[in-house]
Amino acid sequence: MSFEEQKALERAHKMWNGVLFTVGLVGVIALVIVLLGGVAGYPGNVQHIMGQSTKATATVTNIQKVDFCTRRNRDQYTLTWQEDGMSRTETVGRCGDPWDVGDKLTVWSTEAEPYTESPWVMRSMIVLLTTALGVTGWLAWRGRKKIKKAAESALNGTWQPQVYSTIGLPGARNFRMNPPRPNRNRVSDWIRVLYKPEGEYQIPLDVPGTLYIDGFQGDRPSGLSLHETADGRRVWRWHGRMREQKLR
16 A cells, blocks of 8 residues: 555545544534624524513504515515503515404514414424424534545555456446446445545556446445556545444
């Protein structure tokens, strides 16, 4: 194994660092938006999410239409309801003619604008966002762990891949393996290259070689692979989808 190959395998897991950083950055940005929105822009958000809003039945008493309804310029609906023995009137902006004058609807009042959706709507959105970020981060961490462990086994000599004689290059139409495998051999299955020699090579379409690979899941290559052609050209790839027992 050349020095360049060793370095490529040592840093192979770092491809996931960017994903983990992005997930963390998005999480921080989302948290800042929620906090700034709750404190500065929409002070009723925190009350509503925390269940401190007051549920009431309001009546639509007036509607002011705009020529073109946008997010910043909406139709204004005046709502009136009883709260703590007193009449309270507030205005909410909506698009799409949801109500007519005289309609009654359930609202949740806060110190700011009332809400017409249950607190669970906003809570569900926060839970979904948090779950999506958590799952993405977990998958990135898991992928980083798998590729790091696989690369380490190749570096320390404990890698025990399956071995196939080959004709042609992985992803090419004429690529063949011996013993034969019913693999689909799509270009997309072989594009995640960890290392390949620099420079352009004119390689015959029927060049013989050897494929070392962790295995296959169904008809798709899985885990770490090394393809070495008869002229000594070596290409390392990562295919993912590595079975859990490979980590142990």
